[in-house]
Amino acid sequence: MTDFEASRARFDLPEGVTYLDGNSLGPMPKSAVERARQTIADEWGPMLITGWNKAGWMNLPGQLGDRIGRLIGAPAGSTVVGDTLSIKVYQAVASALELRPSRKTVLSDNGNFPSDLYMADGLLRSLGQGHDLKVVDPEAVLDAIDESIAAVMLTQVDYRSGRLHDIKKITEKxxxxxAIMIWDLAHSAGALPIDLTACNADFAVGCTYKYLNGGPGAPAFIHVRPDLIDQVRPALSGxxxxxxxxxxxxxxxxxxxISRMRVGTPPVIQMAVLDAALDAFDDISMEALRARSIELSERFISEVEAGCKQVELVSPRDPQARGSQVSFRFAEGYAAMQALIARGVIGDFRAPDTMRFGFCPLYNTLEEVSHAAAELCDIIATDGWDKPAFKTRKAVT
Known part of the structure; x- marks a missing residue:
């Protein structure tokens, strides 16, 4: 039975803080400090370079890939961890294009994370073979898929609105x-049930510092469908x-x-922390996690809309059509979010006017959600955001 009180106890949550930004950076698992200390003091220190063999550092990318694979419905040996998400996107798109050499178009949508679009566009330009990146509205993706498309590259959950793509329906189309199907699971891995095997996805990539709580800069992962992997030539031949x-x-x-999708040297200390973070999922049912996530987000929407008429829901109204986040539009959204953070409720902001809140049942509670809604409504009702300090843009929003 999934015990969310027990999973919450695994995290080092600052006292007096309600954290609703795990969709951007997960909080620190309590075990992370000891695991990092162990890796540094008990492995790197005394073992030196022999740690690659004695401590099994070289095997971490595959071991972590299999642990993540369990959460995304991927069979053992089809997922590997390492490098950054941008690199994994590049690998997937480049490999997809080689699998469909007669086609010249990569299809994506304008709800995709910009970095994915940047990487795809840069790759297509460098190839110099007449490829193009076609970007449509999320609602237009299905109709845009035809025999001219080499690869479809989408993020399952829209980073701004939380809109959820139908992964099985689009993959089938x-x-x-x-066409080859590439899914970015950065905003869904660890947040909702995924079954890559059932939907027959060709490639999937994702980061591990959001819902997987691997820490800032934690390495990314890539999955390749098992029957395709021996056909894939790694464009980045690391x-x-x-x-x-x-x-x-x-x-x-x-x-x-899947080992062919490895590129650079594994970041051992960061991978050790990620390994510790993944322990939080060992006794978690992803179906139960999804049900609680919907319960948390539904309460937040209900209480914000009841107490604050000046905001507009950006996320889909239907909880089955969104991931584990809720976004509201407000003209002074940046300042309002800074005022909210000053009160100990941490969400984030996405330009031009969207306040974004992530919900993670591993550590978020219904009481926290109600508290966050009340504070947000009070800030907007009293113009608590209207201070110069809250309007000054910081480097990270």
Whole structure:
């Protein structure tokens, strides 16, 4: 049975703070400090370079990939961790294009995270082979999929509104048109049930510092459908994706299976922290987590709308059509969010006017949600946001 009180106790949550920004950066698991200390003091310190063998550092990318794979419905040996999400997006798109050499268009939507679009556009430009990136409204994706599309690249949950794509329906349409399907799970892995095997997705990528709580800068992951992996040529032919890295061959030979999608040296300390963070999911039913997430978000929407008529719901009204976040539009949204943070309720802001709140049942409670709604309504009702300090833009919003 899923016990959310027990899972909350796993996190180091500052006293007096209501944290509703786990969709941007998850809080620190209490075990992270000891795990990092152990890796530094008990492994790196005494073992030095022998830690790659003695402590099993070289195996971490695959081990963590399998742990994440369990949360996204991917079979063992089909997911690997390392590098950044941007690099994993680049790998997926480049591989997809090689699998469909006669097609020239990558399809995405304007709700995709901009970094994904930047990486795809940069790759297509560097190829210089007449490829183009077609960007449509999220609602227009299905109709835009046809036989001209080489790859469809989408983020399952819109980072601004929380709008949720139908992963199975879109993947089926992409395959029916002969296109490769790439999913970015940055805002859904660890937040809702995903079954990549059932939907037959070709590639999936994601970060681990949001709902997976791996810490700032935690490495990304990539999944490749098992029957495709031996056809995939890694565009970024990194040393650790080589079939025999320590043979030091001058010619690249891709490694077996998902290991070929490795690129750079594993960030061992960060991976150790991520390994500790994933322990929080060991006794968690993703279906139960999803049900509680909807309960939290529904209460927040209800109480904010009841107490504050000046805001507009940006997220889908239907909870089944959104991820684990809720966004409201307010003309002075940035200042209002800064005022809210000053009161100990942390969400975030997305330009031009959207206040964004993430809900994670691993540590968020119904009482916190009600408190956050009350504070937000009070700030807007009293113009508590109208202070110069709250209007000064910071580097990270």
């Amino acid at each position: 992409a395959h029916a048109a002969g 040393w650790l994706g080589h079939a025999a890295p320590f043979a030091f061959d001058l010619d690249y030979r891709p490694g077996d299976g």
